[in-house]
Amino acid sequence: MTSTNTVMPMAQPVSSFKMIRTVAGVSIMSGFMILAVVKATEARIENNKRVALADAVMAVLPDADTNKTFEVTGDGFRLVDTPVPGADRVYAGYDAEGRFVGAAFEAAAQGYQDVVRTLFGYSPERDCIIGFKVLESKETPGLGDRIGKDAEFLANFDGLDVALGADQTALAHAIAFVKRGEKTNPWEIDGITGATISSRAVAKMANERSQQVVPFIKRHLDQLKEGT
Amino acid sequence: MTPQDGTFQRKAEPPVDAFLKGLWEENPVFVMLLGMCPVLAVSNTVVNALSMGMAATFVLVMSCALVSVLRKYIPKQVRIVTFIVIIATFVTIVDLVIQAISLEIYNALGAFIALIVVNCIILGRAEAYASKNDPMRAILDAFGMGIGFTIALVCLGGVREFLGFGTLFGVRVTPEAFEPWAIMILPPGGFITLGGWLLFFNWIKERKGRAAQGEAA
Numbered sequence: 001m002t003s004t005n006t007v008m009p010m011a012q013p014v015s016s017f018k019m020i021r022t023v024a025g026v027s028i029m030s031g032f033m034i035l036a037v038v039k040a041t042e043a044r045i046e047n048n049k050r051v052a053l054a055d056a057v058m059a060v061l062p063d064a065d066t067n068k069t070f071e072v073t074g075d076g077f078r079l080v081d082t083p084v085p086g087a088d089r090v091y092a093g094y095d096a097e098g099r100f101v102g103a104a105f106e107a108a109a110q111g112y113q114d115v116v117r118t119l120f121g122y123s124p125e126r127d128c129i130i131g132f133k134v135l136e137s138k139e140t141p142g143l144g145d146r147i148g149k150d151a152e153f154l155a156n157f158d159g160l161d162v163a164l165g166a167d168q169t170a171l172a173h174a175i176a177f178v179k180r181g182e183k184t185n186p187w188e189i190d191g192i193t194g195a196t197i198s199s200r201a202v203a204k205m206a207n208e209r210s211q212q213v214v215p216f217i218k219r220h221l222d223q224l225k226e227g228t
Numbered sequence: 229m230t231p232q233d234g235t236f237q238r239k240a241e242p243p244v245d246a247f248l249k250g251l252w253e254e255n256p257v258f259v260m261l262l263g264m265c266p267v268l269a270v271s272n273t274v275v276n277a278l279s280m281g282m283a284a285t286f287v288l289v290m291s292c293a294l295v296s297v298l299r300k301y302i303p304k305q306v307r308i309v310t311f312i313v314i315i316a317t318f319v320t321i322v323d324l325v326i327q328a329i330s331l332e333i334y335n336a337l338g339a340f341i342a343l344i345v346v347n348c349i350i351l352g353r354a355e356a357y358a359s360k361n362d363p364m365r366a367i368l369d370a371f372g373m374g375i376g377f378t379i380a381l382v383c384l385g386g387v388r389e390f391l392g393f394g395t396l397f398g399v400r401v402t403p404e405a406f407e408p409w410a411i412m413i414l415p416p417g418g419f420i421t422l423g424g425w426l427l428f429f430n431w432i433k434e435r436k437g438r439a440a441q442g443e444a445a
Contacts, residue, residue, distance in 0.1 A: 014303040022302055026310050030317035037321045041328035048331050137335055140269065143414070145336070194414060 052135065053119070056104070057091045060121030060131025063101040064093025068227055076220040079227075090217065092224040093121075100225040102130060105213045109205035112197040114138040116147070120206060122162065122214065124221055128186070129206065132157035137198075144198035152180075153192050153199060161186035162210045169215050177203035246365045250372030256349045257380030258429045263349040267381060268418035270340050274397050277385030278378065279333050283326065283341060285374025287318045288350050289367055292358035296366035299359045311354045312345070319344045349377060380425075387421050388412045 057067050070077035072088045080089070091104040102123040108115050116139065121131030134148035147153060165172040173187040177200045183190040189206065191199040217224065256262045263284075270280045291314050295302075302310050323341050326334045334341070344350065353373055358366035389395055392412030394402035402408075411417050 014305060019303050019306045023306050023309055023313070026298070026302075026313050030313055033317055034320050034324075037324050041324045044328040045324065048328065052331050134335070136331075148335075194410075 053091075056119045056133040056135055057093065057121075059133050060104050060119055061091075061093035061102045062121075062131065063095055065096045067091050067093045067104075070224065072216065077223045090213065090224070092227065094227065098227070100227070103217055103224060104131070105209060106135065107205035107209035109201040109208070111137060111139050111201045112144045113140065116198065116201055116205070118202065118205060120157070120209065122210075122217065124217060126159070127161065127163040129157050129160035129162055129210070132202075132206075139195070139198045144195045146192050146195045147198045147202050150192050150195075153190065156183070156189045157206075159186060160189065160206070162214050164215060164218060168218060170211055171207075171214065175203060175207035175210060241365070243365055243368050246361075247368040247372040250369065250374070250376040251379065252376070254373075255376040255380060255429075256352075256373050257377060258426060260349075260352075262352055263347045263377060264422075266340050266343065266347060267377075267384065268415060268422065270337060271381050271384035271388060271418060271421075272392060272413045273389045273395075274382060274385040275333075276336055277381035279326075279337055280340060281374070281378025281381045283322045283337070284344050284347060284350070284377055285371070286322055287315060287344050287347075288353060288374045288377075289370045290318045290321075291315045291350055292353055292366045292370035293363055295354045295358040296361060296363040302359070307355070307359060308351075311351055311359075315350050315354070316345045349373060383425055384418065384421050387424070388417050392417060 054067070058064060061067070068091070069080050070090045070092060071080050072090060077090065089106065093101050093104065095101050102121055102125075104119050104121045106117060106119055108117045110116075114137075116134065117136040119131075119133045119135055120129050122128075123130045132154060134145075137145060137148065139145045139147065160175065161173065162175070163172050164170065171187070173185065176185075176188050177191055178184075178188045180190050180193050182188075189199070189203040191203070250256065252259075254260060257264075257267055266280055266284070270276045291311070294314050295311055298310075298314075319342065322344070323334075326337070326341065353370055357369045361369070386396065390401065391409045394400060394406050394408045409417070412421070
């Protein structure tokens, strides 16, 4: 390698100004190109996310035919018109007769690669989580991304116990992560072999968000039932 | 990392060759062994492999085109920085465009879209070819390399999906009795499959080489 280096012609000395000008020029050009693409795709990405969220809400609340978005405020829920995704929102599902069937809420936690965003469906009547869907994940394809595909893992969220304790402010049993095949209680989540970190992240976010949201929903259930 | 200087002295290379060499003779994966990270990581299904290959090809072609157009204005001392900025720009664009097309594909490719920035095939072609050749040849070269990369990914993805899931393009192709080999989806499966393909390609090359020698003699 050294011999080729010595015979290679030395680069012409270039003034710092020229170098700065080149890098700055290319950077500005890049900025404008990205800006143009952001502007061009913004609406479609926003729309895709809305559609994905609406589909996800329907998927985690199997009995729902329509849904309404509520914003969580200090003293209860407030109905919002546009279903924009957000952490402080609860999506209430209603069946064909307009009866309240359950609520969906978002959760997020650090996964293996990046933050994993998910949606949980909750049925106050059954006191359990009835559905789960991954909204956004950058988990390794074929490994971590099984949190959204693995049938046995997804079965955890069909009747995951989130009943409240006696004082109605926290879950009676915190949602716990166990190794695959060791699930004995309805509040435990069976992990995925080969996707331990990702599935543990799901269990963590399920517990953290349920601890917050479930008591709140229980307290303000009438508002969701009325749908106003 | 870059081939010997002599390789790029052939200024009069016909455009067709600029395109074709990436497919076989200088295939980035099977011959030059570049860009191994995404090759091993996202080649567990054919669809993932194809999407990754297309995204990388787009970035490769656009970056090399721009590098080639700007090649006379980029001082040698800051060329790598400039190339990386250009590559990162197109990766960001691909990232946004894929989100606009389908969130499903976007979620399937995970973190690997962003990592196209550090795929050494792209920086390698920008540095070794596009910065020394006219835009037309640079684009053809990049396109050939991109297709070569995609072919290699699909070769791996096909084998791994078939053995690891028992499916191709998500459609079941094996009888129910077939027990999928979970290891093929996991990283070791990537290494094993890549090793198998390299063995196959080198065997063919050797056989061709021997045949050519035989004719000469």
